Amino acid sequence: MKLTKIHAREILDSRGNPTVEVEMTLNGVTARGISPSGASTGQKEAVELRDGDPKRYNGKGVEKAVNGINIEVRKSLVGLSFDNQDDFDKHLIALDGTENKSRLGANAMLAASIAYARTSSVANNIPLYRQLVDKENYVMPVPCMNVINGGRHSDNNIDFQEFMIAPHNAPSFKESLRMGEEVFHSLRSLLKSKGYYTGVGDEGGFAPNLNSNEEAVQIIMEAIVQAGLTPGRDVSLCLDPATSEMWKDGKYEFYKSSKETINTDEMIIFWQEWLNSYPIILLEDGLGENDWQGWEKLTRILGDKVELVGDDIFCTNPKIIQQGISQKIANSVLIKLNQIGTVSETLMAVELAQSNGYNCFISHRSGETEDTTIADLVVATGAGHIKTGSGCRSERVAKFNQLLRIEEELGAQATFAGINTFYKKL
Template identity: 25%
Template sequence: MSSHSHVSENASPEITEGDEKERNDSVTTAVEWVNESLNTMLRDLKPTDQCEIDKMLGEYFRKKVEEKEIQKEEEEEAAPLSCAPSAPSAPSGKKKAAKPGKKTSSTERTLPPAEPIEPVLCGSLAIGGTSLAVAKAGATINDIPLYLHIALLKYNQDSPKEMTLPRPMITLLNCEKFSPAKLKLVKEVMLIPPAQLSLRQGIERVLDIQKEVMRLLEPAGKVPSPQLADSKKGKAHNTGKKAPPPALKRVSHLGCLITGWDNLEQPLLLMQTACNNIGLELGTDMCLAINCAAHELMDYVKGKYEILTGTFKSPDEMVDMYVELINKFPSLIALVDPLRKEDRQQWNNICCALGSKCYLIAEDAATNISKIKIDQNMNVPLCSGVVLKYINQTKVSDLIEFTGLLDGQRHITILGSPDGESSDDSLVDLAVGLGARFIKLGGLSRGERVTKYNRLLAIEEELAKNRTLRSEANFEFPDFAEETQPGKEASDIIPPPE
């Protein structure tokens, strides 16, 4: 089961040590739950009764949350009275108050504050891990692959005659965000093989492009490659001190090269050059996607996104910037987290402007699947689809129910690999069984990622052998025209419960 922790490669030793302790405590508690109370509670039940067992797991978790809340209240009551009057610190998500006499724009005044981070209960990994273990046991008892068992659970035991495979969103570059004057907006540059290719052909093509990109990034005699030093800034950096090569010769935890740029277009132009060099055309032979991770870039004092060091843009200016980018690079078919989930109006605007040209995908907004499924007031913006991650107390039944809701609203489902990933390849079976449109696994390096790509290829071979592999249609973008007509309220992706 994947850890909930966010992996930060440039974190201070204190933060890294704290995260490690938190993970260890969570795993230790989860193992205690599994070996003791869950072991007793689930004994003699049939693993094929996934829905019933998941209900029991959900009730067990709810009681654990209540126990934690009671314990917290008791600790607060027992705390010394002298601690009570101390002023609470301001939440990190809120803006600081402006100084007297300082003018503030209406954009800054009306900026929605960041929603508080949902607390993660220590030991919650046990719930998701147990639910997945039950699903695996059910598949074993029925003597069928896990992906088929998941599909039968989702479609009420109606055996699908044919199955489609999710298209991989393969990360090629992880852009550096911590060095001065380096690109901050793009967290990942991804490639998506077109539908006419098999998965094996698509991955082989991505490997060819990756090889060419590495060649372009390779410094020739410690001088950056001429293809990449054609911008004015690039030439300026070559004067005086020698500039470091664009490729930092480090592999990210995402399984790809870490690199940095001076503007948003450079990594996209690099992909274009690499494809042209090996006789491929972007948009036809390979498609682009970027993970913007905009929620990580907000400066709450200025009320703007810092897309580059010292370069700030308001939420409305971000929408204009993306419109310009998609018009210049039509091969860019997906933007992940182009805005914070709190900027609902801008999500509506960007869906209006670009919804018919590319997928606008929310990832940060769908972190807590259980919470979104229960609470209709969760702040999930209007979008083409969401990235779901199987972590913590998420249960298999939650994924089945939530993807059913997305299917009903004609939104696409993407299953994503969390940062604290393991080498278990069940995520691929879940994606295939649930009928996800895409799967986001990271790069083509590191064992915990490669094992999943290998599982995806194995399922493709199996379905092709059984003649149950259905070929995919070309990429179709959802139509937001009806939802954004004048006088109509733009609807959320999740309908309120009946």
């Protein structure tokens, strides 16, 4: 694949903040890639390059990142031929020359990396998922839909960031999505009937002020029943409390509700009690990214009862994932392309996790775009579950719509993951 043209531009994400889009031409074929952005971020994530100019977008402009592509990357890489995705990404990484991609910016590098993958798939006349991983049969994921938003993703009084539903008892992705949407609309009706606000947060989930964090779980359970489904059998719960945001002076602070502070052991007991009370099959970031000893204990106690997903603690970084595997931390890894900054390193992280018996949970970011790459990524890797927001907002449902197209295209070559996705088998 010979690179003949590359051009970056500053565009907007779902929050109205700038992000980077890269347009690339390989062998006469052109396609684009766009980088998302997160609000709740791990400390070891690859670094976004922002301008810091308060006169433009409150300092969040990305003209520096754009210029890096349009000047330096263009000068260095245009005219070269690349063997594959890994070859292109290695050239990009070498050009940046930093451990955390801070010079060119992970936002610029990821947009270029995605653009290469997408352009290659068009040039080869194959779907993106097959360009990423070519195999005979593929697995369609369970859509883990974030129906109530809290934490840094909303202005309400809920400490925990994501309350998700997993509609797993279905014959296909299409039917699973239908079930999830019906629960989502039942939840809207319930919230309205109780006098709660039904506006949505950053990821399309409802963002009401509730009496407690636990009320969010209880009202979702009620919505599942109202939709004619059975909690635990048809639809189960997944949580991402984003506890790194709660970590303060070695303890966890319920910073939006009660202002109560508890230690690691008490937080583990808290999760044990919730797991015993509700059909929770996945717990992401149950402890903070700096609480490694706590994670070891959490995994010993709950690792055979629930899928324990590490997000902030791993940051999709193969080196850190390997450390977690060695220390027997978690049993699943959250996969976010922009945490590591290239497509090939993302695939490397997935391969490392899966080869060591860990699940992979493919994820969007709270600052999303119309780019649907993660829909193809979850199918390519067979990860079996994806979170890309709730049942509304076009940047969220764009991924669901792409998965509907993929399932239709694959036909008999696709199987739905269902409950077999999850570490805990019901």
